[in-house]
Amino acid sequence: MTGRLSIVGTGPGNPNQTTPEALAAIAAAHVFFGYGPYLDRLTLRDDQRRVASDNREELSRAKDALHTAASGEQVCVVSGGDPGVFAMAAAVLEAMEAGPPAWRDLDLAIIPGVTAMLAVAARAGAPLGHDFCAISLSDNLKPWTVIESRLRAVAIAGLVIALYNPISKARPHQLGTAFAILREVLPWTTPVIFGRAAGRPDEAITIMTLAEADPGKADMATCVIIGSPETRLIERPGRSPLVYSPRSTGGPQ
Structure with a gap:
């Protein structure tokens, strides 16, 4: 056989x-x-x-x-x-x-x-509506310095960023460091989506600004999506807001 x-x-x-x-x-x-x-x-x-x-x-x-x-x-x-x-x-x-x-x-x-970022994006709106990338924050197979340089590069390039493996007991500080790096480049009003267990019974979708982004909202079941400078929030009275990235862009800010 x-x-x-x-x-x-x-x-x-x-x-x-x-x-x-x-x-x-x-x-x-x-x-x-x-x-x-x-x-x-x-x-x-x-x-x-x-x-x-x-x-x-x-x-x-x-x-x-x-x-x-x-x-x-x-x-x-x-x-x-x-x-x-x-x-x-x-x-x-x-x-x-x-x-x-x-x-x-x-x-x-x-x-x-x-994949997780698609499930989280669908629950939050359309944050991946324009160019985006995915980065794992795990440094098991690559140096943390490489992760830092990639975060800066894609933020400068104006890409929406989906973070996989954002935090663990062995890496409790790296998500906070990632947010600090992104605050050096992106507007602090940039939407950040914490999507935990998207589509499962224990799902939790939390939206906050980059200024407010709290690493404590994430665990290894969470995919974190950080918007670009063009990403917008649509407030809906009595409903969860929607996050979306317009289909057109003027380029990096």
């Missing part, structure tokens, strides 16, 4: 946001590799097996999945959100590049999903 490896994104956590293509790939697979809480979102049959691992073991997980697929199994690597955005697709390809030639011959499919 020829092995197959699918890498799927299940979306931000709301089952309705898992795509039909991802569901079909999950139904076709026999062995599932992923971070335990992501595998917990799946409803598996008796003939399907899960192999859970810690969220810091991406490369080891990728190697195990490739080895299992190369043995002839139908394998699925599971990510939350989109597998290509700070997730397992890059880890699998990194392992494949350094691994045996047989891994490159596998039937490989990468199935996209709804």
Whole structure:
């Protein structure tokens, strides 16, 4: 039997946001590799097996999945959100590049999903309506100095910024430092969206200005979106405000 490896994104956590293509790939697979809480979102049959691992073991997980697929199994690597955005697709390809030639011959499919910044943006309005970027604040795989320089560069360029992995017990101060850097460049009235668990029962969407932005509003389940100088807030009496970035721009301020 020829092995197959699918890498799927299940979306931000709301089952309705898992795509039909991802569901079909999950139904076709026999062995599932992923971070335990992501595998917990799946409803598996008796003939399907899960192999859970810690969220810091991406490369080891990728190697195990490739080895299992190369043995002839139908394998699925599971990510939350989109597998290509700070997730397992890059880890699998990194392992494949350094691994045996047989891994490159596998039937490989990468199935996209709804990533966190899209779910948060949809709940808040249309903050990604113009040019934007995504930056991970985790310095596990890149120096913090690189993160700082990128934050300054994209703020000067006038991009909306989506921050992934904004804060953790090991990195309690970095989000506050990021806000301080952005305040050097952006208007302090710039909208900031804290989107925690978007689409899930414990969802919390908080909107404040860059001047008010409080790192304590974030945890590892939060995606933070910082507007550009053009990003606007529409107040709605009795309703949550809407944040949007106009489709046209005059360039960096």
